[in-house]
Amino acid sequence: MAEQRLPIVNSDDGIWGDIIRQYIMKEHFNDDTDNPVNGGHHKVTIRAGTAAAGTAPLKFTSGTLMTNPEVGAVEFAGDNLYFTITSGTVRKKVALYDDASGATGDLYYRNSTGAFVRLPIGATGKTLRVSGGLPAWSDADTNPAVATSTKTTNYTITGTDVIIFADASSANVTITLPAASSFGGYNFYVKRIDSSANSCSVARTGSDTIDGSTSFSLDTQYFAVRVVSNGSNWYII
Numbered sequence: 001m002a003e004q005r006l007p008i009v010n011s012d013d014g015i016w017g018d019i020i021r022q023y024i025m026k027e028h029f030n031d032d033t034d035n036p037v038n039g040g041h042h043k044v045t046i047r048a049g050t051a052a053a054g055t056a057p058l059k060f061t062s063g064t065l066m067t068n069p070e071v072g073a074v075e076f077a078g079d080n081l082y083f084t085i086t087s088g089t090v091r092k093k094v095a096l097y098d099d100a101s102g103a104t105g106d107l108y109y110r111n112s113t114g115a116f117v118r119l120p121i122g123a124t125g126k127t128l129r130v131s132g133g134l135p136a137w138s139d140a141d142t143n144p145a146v147a148t149s150t151k152t153t154n155y156t157i158t159g160t161d162v163i164i165f166a167d168a169s170s171a172n173v174t175i176t177l178p179a180a181s182s183f184g185g186y187n188f189y190v191k192r193i194d195s196s197a198n199s200c201s202v203a204r205t206g207s208d209t210i211d212g213s214t215s216f217s218l219d220t221q222y223f224a225v226r227v228v229s230n231g232s233n234w235y236i237i
Contacts, residue, residue, distance in 0.1 A: 184231030
């Protein structure tokens with residue numbers, strides 16, 4: 001086997017071809033036929049870098065993005081690195097962040113330019129809120145606002161609901177709970193606010209039960225019910 005190196009000028013007589021062949025075939029494909037794929041890389045092994053300037057194992061020069069994205073292309077333009085995926089041939093920006101001052105528990109969010117920005121871990125007892133369209137830590141609120149809505153017709157509760165005021169003054173109203181299997185641990189409150197003779201009830205979805213029943217009636221004005229899911233059924237608390 002030839003040595004793993006390039007031929008030496010004025011030396012290696014008679015074995016130049018063997019040395020070059022072995023050197024090139026280390027990372028280039030070849031099947032010894034007239035094949036258009038021969039010569040392309042079948043693997044790339046990058047030598048480790050060092051602390052010295054100019055020795056980075058892989059270095060891109062910033063340029064201009066191609067007019068049309070190409071599958072598998074890696075591009076570097078301005079301060080952004082891109083990779084183009086196969087599905088839909090979509091160019092994706094690679095999210096980058098400066099971790100020089102990072103700490104355990106830090107969070108990162110996307111800023112207006114598409115880069116990652118570090119949000120340092122909050123102090124004990126702080127809660128994560130939105131301020132000016134950005135995440136921020138703040139003191140815990142002991143009396144937080146909850147979502148409320150009034151329903152005058154049949155309605156199915158969603159994950160953004162908390163308190164439902166049912167008003168059956170114009171017609172019968174049924175408030176339907178979502179599937180318990182999708183809302184394990186969720187609490188919902190339903191309160192009747194009218195005094196009409198129309199019916200007002202809370203109903204299950206599918207084969208779920210509410211304390212073993214299929215529905216629960218709110219027969220009297222200002223009567224309310226709180227239900228919680230254990231992941232299988234609904235229970236009145």
